[in-house]
Amino acid sequence: MQETRLDTARIRAARQVIDPIFLDTPLYRCEALEPVLGCAVSIKLETANPVRSFKARGTELVASLLAGRAAVCASAGNLGQALAWSGRGRGLDVTVVASRFAPAAKLDRIRALDARLELVDGDFDMARERAAAIARSDGIRLVEDSLDIETCEGAATIGLELVDAAPPFDAVLIALGGGALATGVGHVVKTWAPGVEVICVQPLGAPAMTHSWHQRRVVTTDSTDTIADGVAGRRPIPAVLDDLLVVADDAVLVREESIVAGMRMLLDHAGLVVEPSAALGIAAILEDRDRFADRHVATIVCGGNVDMDAYHRWVGARS
Structure with a gap:
């Protein structure tokens, strides 16, 4: 291969x-x-x-490298939940950017896992742009699903x-x-x-x-x-x-x-x-x-x- x-x-x-x-x-x-x-x-x-x-299989690896630091991701819902869960157990300050049109159940669960949630008036790719902007302005790790x-x-x-x-x-x-x-x-x-x-x-x-x-x-x-x-x-x-x-x-x-x-x-x-x-x-x-x-x-x-x-x-x- x-x-x-x-x-x-x-x-x-x-x-x-x-x-x-x-x-x-x-x-x-x-x-x-x-x-x-x-x-x-x-x-x-x-x-x-x-x-x-399945997303936490990946966020567990990400969070293990970032204990005690901050991270931001864009999410349709599942990655945000997973990063929030993995980060909470490792002292990671997590921000999730999502579309306000994402399923309410996913957004509610992100909040329940103690992540900061920011909503955008657009789709996932708009959320990805906003997450990248937050990472640049705050100097924190941008977690990019599939690229990372x-x-x-x-x-x-x-x-x-x-x-x-x-x-x-x-x-x-x-x-x-x-x-x-x-x-x-x-x-x-x-x-x-x-x-x-x-x-x-x-x-x-x-x-x-x-x-x-x-x-x-x-x-x-x-x-x-x-x-x-x-x-x-x-x-x-x-x-x-x-x-x-x-x-x-x-x-x-x-x-x-x-x-x-x-x-x-x-x-x-x-x-x-x-x-x-x-x-x-x-x-x-x-x-x-x-x-x-x-x-x-x-x-x-x-x-x-x-x-x-x-x-x-x-x-x-x-x-």
């Missing part, structure tokens, strides 16, 4: 730094999904932890747990936003299980990274339009795209109705309440059943922070 920014020795060492509460998350074959999807599906559940997403290698290598520990599992998978479906999860897990899978297909999944309404992967250059968009707020970026980071081009076998886009159907399936057949980004893998299977027929597919359920009023509107509205 070509080189990426990630290092396998550091990824293995990361397991000694990350709080064990975020490690060795459930991985199980969900047989109830198989008749409706036409393939074997294993779920890697990253919601059964204090911040209900700790966020990728923390996520990569999920890959270690996947490749250690038996039986092996034919494919792994990974939600694609900024790229930390996809590049981290993809790096490990392609290092230790190169025959497993790494497929990234993004909403049709937030396609920047997927278009960038296919065109092998950074492609930006003017706006996003998706319920999957956790992956709704407009401006891919060049260094992250370079890594993704090495480790991903494919990147696909899925429709909003497929995301909602995936959320409903995870509730009905797996008993899981998930945020839209976590249902992208199921959505990809629904949109291309022939591709996955009779294969064993792993999907990472990456987050469970969802506004319940919105969730009931989406999942309760059956067509």
Whole structure:
């Protein structure tokens, strides 16, 4: 495999730094999904932890390097929660910049974890610009999801747990936003299980990274339009795209109705309440059943922070 920014020795060492509460998350074959999807599906559940997403695997590494100092990040909600949780335990003064249109449940949880929360009247990329400005003016560490290698290598520990599992998978479906999860897990899978297909999944309404992967250059968009707020970026980071081009076998886009159907399936057949980004893998299977027929597919359920009023509107509205 070509080189990426990630290092396998550091990824293995990361397991000694990350709080064990975020490690060795459930991985199980969900047989109830198989008749409706036409393939074997294993779920890697990253919601059964204090911040209900995979993000703390990365923020644990970041915070371990910054004990007693201050940091700021932009977040769609999950990274902010994770950095606040990791920072609180290490005496780190955390500021989170988010869109005021982010799910209220995510914003409330950031506040509850003692972080300072600043809201902007725009999307994630506007929050990223404001976070960078705060870092410059206050002279504090800017934590940039996916660009900071700790966020990728923390996520990569999920890959270690996947490749250690038996039986092996034919494919792994990974939600694609900024790229930390996809590049981290993809790096490990392609290092230790190169025959497993790494497929990234993004909403049709937030396609920047997927278009960038296919065109092998950074492609930006003017706006996003998706319920999957956790992956709704407009401006891919060049260094992250370079890594993704090495480790991903494919990147696909899925429709909003497929995301909602995936959320409903995870509730009905797996008993899981998930945020839209976590249902992208199921959505990809629904949109291309022939591709996955009779294969064993792993999907990472990456987050469970969802506004319940919105969730009931989406999942309760059956067509």
